[in-house]
Amino acid sequence: MPTFIPRAALSRIAVSLVSLALVAGCAAPPPADDKEAVAEFEQLNDPLEPMNRAIFEFNQVVDKALLKPVAQGYRHVVPAFGRDRVRDFLNNLRSPIILANDLLQGQPDRAMQTAMRFAFNTGFGAAGLFDVAAPGGLPFHDEDFGQTFAVWGIGEGPYLVLPILGPSNPRDTVGLAAEWLVDPLNLHLDHVGQDWAIWTRAGMYGVDKRERYLDKLDEIERGSLDYYASLRSMYRQIRATEVKNGTVDLKTTPSREKR
């Protein structure tokens, strides 16, 4: 196991998650004779709701105290031009992962696009600082293992809120772990003993992502009666859209839910 996996930390988190689940318990399903309530319960797909809400509250505290202020500071200090360079650079570093997932999903055209982007941006875009491929007709698209598993027909499983990382599900969590383990750059950096770079990259990725969501999340929280429930619903809908690579599914509009 590579040294950048904090084994002790991982097992500690796993243990505290399990004990939290035991303490918080599961959401009680509605009585079986109330068919509509049961349908709604299944629709929400959140049997671990008490635990999830507890982790969500914890995340909110960490976000308000640390993540959000850091993202705001980043936006305040670094001009948009600089932030775009950071994003282009990080996106370019993700190329091997995106390429692998394009291939695993059986999308040779998109894989070709990713490979060409990587070559152009690394070669002509100052090692990826400038996305020169997008204006040249090769736009960025993201992929991850969670989406690949979904394409392979693996279900999302129950909704899950991860500490710090936020909304997820077992499928996407495994995908996230897989990505962390097989990323070639991370493996290389670990091999040459430069683990600090792995953590710096992960940190920058987080700050960039949080900065991008600053206004959106504020808006959602402001307009919500139940922020947790709003985010849960949106996460699941948006993930489903991402799996289909943005192809719109007309059948998921409410009033005639399948489940």
Added chain:
Amino acid sequence: MLSRRHLLAAIVSTFALVSSPASAFADPAAGDFITKLADTAMTTVAAKGLSDDERAKRFRTLFIDNFDLPEIGKLVLARHWSAPTTTDEQRTEFVRLFEEIQVLTWARRFKDYSGEKLEILAIEPGTTGDLQVESRIKREKLDPIMVGWRVRKAGAIYRVLDIKVEGASMAQTHRAEYSSVIQANGGTVDGLLAAMRKKITQLQAESKTN
């Protein structure tokens, strides 16, 4: 001689032909409706130099005229809308409070809009006889957003039932949210209405201090 099964098949297929939804671009008027709605929003609600009250007033007018609020209420409240314990007063009150929250959250967003351009990508028949208008909103310096509009035609009038932003349906999100609130408040619609009133007071107080 036609067997009964053949006859049935013939009837079914005739019906299927008659009631088959219009083809992908059969109703360009629905696209025109959305284009016009976006244009009007940009020229009236997003106009520069408006007072907050005036902007909210303009948004409300546009919202009421172009969105089918009672139908949206029905979609969002779902099983609680038709529950035998829910009264007409509660339904009316729900739609009123829902409208209020939408005005308070959306009107403000238009303050920052400028130069957004809407482009119609597709108009497709949806599952319930409604039309799904897919659009892309191009923004200055920001990534474009994909917005889907669920549109219902009644006579010659089109009305919006739902908006999907990047794949997340507003109606579905509100439905999940409100059912959570109802559940947390003893399963009663009154609990939801109380929470909505509280939210409105809070939003109004915020917009006064800003």
